[in-house]
Amino acid sequence: MQKSYNHTKATLALAKASFRSITRSPSAVVFTLAFPLIFILIFGFLSGSTPKVSLGVAPGSDLQNPVMAALEQIQVVKLVRDKNAQELATSLEKGNIDGVINVQKNPADSPAYTANIQYTSASRDKGSILKSLLTNALYELNTKNLKPSVAVLKESTVHGRTYRVIDFILPGQLGFSLLSTGVFGTAFVFFSLRQTLVIKRFFATPVRRSSIVFGEGLARIGFALLGAVFIILVGHFFFHFTLINGVITVLNMLILAVLGLVVFMGFGFVVSGIAKSESTIPPISNIVTLPQFLLSGTFFPIDNFPEWLQPISRALPLTYLNDAMRKVAFEGYNLWEVKFEMMILLIWGILIYAVAVKVFKWE
């Protein structure tokens, strides 16, 4: 009379129930969607679509040349011409302007011009934007080939694409959203299901423990992926977030998102196991998430941190998820090219699940 019991069906029933529950839970929606979106909006609007960069023009610089013409075309760059050398020097020191350019005709024939740029340590990030813009502009001029080799920039980096603030902020926010969903969501769900005896009631049915874990995991991954797609699309269409290879890039990012989320859920299992009461979950979860929020390059590049802090940053899993996301999105790397980052995440995953198996409690 009894048909053989279908574990897949049980897992899917749980996943469906859990997914419904998550979409109705305010904290899940806030952490996964609202929180990262707010940061993206703030940074997106703060910087316009791209930041303004002030570039001083050195007195005596040649003004009638293709380089200057090209710079005038770039809306992001505000050319400051009415300052003398002394004023320029002080402004540069204070960071009121982000660089000074001096274009000179080349006494030798080729290249036709040389452009000397002076950056300032007072405005490093804009300096690098400026660098990127100039390289881009000159690259275009050179390839359009108004004359063979119009100018050469005395710089070594060549990075053609405009790196917008959103290109840095969005992957970081996405990573952090995955971290909070993974840790807080998993910890709270399993703790409260245990406390309210929901899990015990489940055990009175033929369902397997693994089905409960997989079902919950599936629901959380599904929800987080929808959130990730939403964040990426908003970033892309409203703030010009760079997706080098379009859909392929998005897919690669989603695969990374799943990997990251699975690792972070491991932290959630551990937290739900060691928390003594519901009120201890947030502080313990914060111990896991806050350092990563601050140190994993979510808002600032890790290179900006003092040197003694960098090894700590370099040890955190979110750092590698953020790095991999940025490389995939902006540089157009494929997954094989970010295998190092993925491997570190995997090692974290193995370690944390080894701990989770030890401390996780069902009853």
Add this chain to the structure above:
Amino acid sequence: MDGAKAIISVKNLVKKYGDFTALKGITFDVLENEIFGLLGPNGAGKTTTLEIIETLRDKTSGEVLVNGHDVEKNAGAIKQIIGVQLQAAGYYPNLNLVELIELFAGLYGVDTKPMDMLAKVNLQDKAKAKYKELSGGQKQRFSIATTLINAPKIVFLDEPTTGLDPQARRNLWDLIIDIRNQGTTVVLTTHYMDEAEQLCDRVAFVERGEIIALDTPDQLIDNLVNSGFERKKEVKKANLEDVFITLTGKAWREG
């Protein structure tokens, strides 16, 4: 119940928690299609006994057979033919009753029309409500609905009427008798002796991990009377609960 077959058979069941022995070798049978009551003070071992039979807790020693399946070797098969209502169990958060029934149908691997299940316990009106929005009586009826999803042979109810008003209690009695009349065996625990007397075909008294009496309520009362027991106060033809029900009506109310 003469000649009825035992559907649950417990022999010399012992359960130890560290140094504490919660069950000291209890033995009893539950017969097919009866309503069997486990009675006794708190901490006597009623819930432990139930949970061992329900395969939710390991036993220390002894033998427990449910419909011929050993709880130790064949927990999976037992889970498919029993329905369990736990004392104070909650339900998955943020889901309405229909969604919860769908979830349990999936967990039991059966196809069920949620509205049919809710109709059995008269909760169709609350289909879209969340569990936590229900009244005490409604919560208990919903819990019982979840025990019926897999059309079980045996239903376990742990203190199903605790905390309910007299109307809701009577309403639940009707439901439990209904379930038995459909051919299901019912095992329940309760602290209300009038309830046990009304509902149960047989009751077992559990005290400090031992069964100290097991018979039909009628027989147990007769035994006591025959031993020379007399109530201090003369028994009237009605009690205060009868007054309550007569004054406030039998109709079950929301609340």
